Amino acid sequence: MNPVLMEALGLVGAALTTVSFLPQVVKVYRTRSTRDISLGMFSIAWVGMVLWLVYGLLLGSWALILCNGTTLVFAGYIIACKLRYG
Amino acid sequence: MNPVLMEALGLVGAALTTVSFLPQVVKVYRTRSTRDISLGMFSIAWVGMVLWLVYGLLLGSWALILCNGTTLVFAGYIIACKLRYG
Numbered sequence: 001m002n003p004v005l006m007e008a009l010g011l012v013g014a015a016l017t018t019v020s021f022l023p024q025v026v027k028v029y030r031t032r033s034t035r036d037i038s039l040g041m042f043s044i045a046w047v048g049m050v051l052w053l054v055y056g057l058l059l060g061s062w063a064l065i066l067c068n069g070t071t072l073v074f075a076g077y078i079i080a081c082k083l084r085y086g
Numbered sequence: 087m088n089p090v091l092m093e094a095l096g097l098v099g100a101a102l103t104t105v106s107f108l109p110q111v112v113k114v115y116r117t118r119s120t121r122d123i124s125l126g127m128f129s130i131a132w133v134g135m136v137l138w139l140v141y142g143l144l145l146g147s148w149a150l151i152l153c154n155g156t157t158l159v160f161a162g163y164i165i166a167c168k169l170r171y172g
Binding site for chain 1: 087092095096098099100101102103104105106107108109110112113114117119120121122123124125126127128129130131133134135136137138140141144145
């Protein structure tokens with residue numbers, strides 16, 4: 001496969017998994033309801049993203065820094081709402 | 087930083103973000119309630135994971151294949167429950 005196309009595949013995949021948090025953030029913001037959301041999921045993911053972010057910083061990979069920096073903020077907001085609204 | 091330690095950081099980060107889906111799967115399985123879960127989040131993430139999986143297959147990266155294969159199943163279960171229980 002064309003290497004440029006292949007890298008594009010990886011980048012679009014990373015962009016989608018990053019952006020995917022946004023609809024959940026909007027839903028939580030609108031409804032203020034978090035009962036069905038697992039605190040475990042977002043907490044474990046948050047710690048994983050911190051490690052990925054540090055890894056990206058050490059590698060100097062802007063794709064990793066940007067994606068994980070963004071999802072950290074999104075997941076952090078969902079965790080904060082879960083802790084606040086229960 | 088020690089390169090082995092650095093790669094371990096990335097791998098533990100990947101393992102945590104992969105495993106993070108499990109508490110949400112268990113919660114949905116137990117409560118059968120998915121009202122607060124965003125279908126948009128898991129659908130967009132699912133498509134992103136498919137692209138990542140294809141990227142991993144093309145690269146021959148077992149870490150990518152294993153992580154994205156696993157999260158695809160977890161996210162797929164959550165999507166199926168969301169569609170079923172509403």
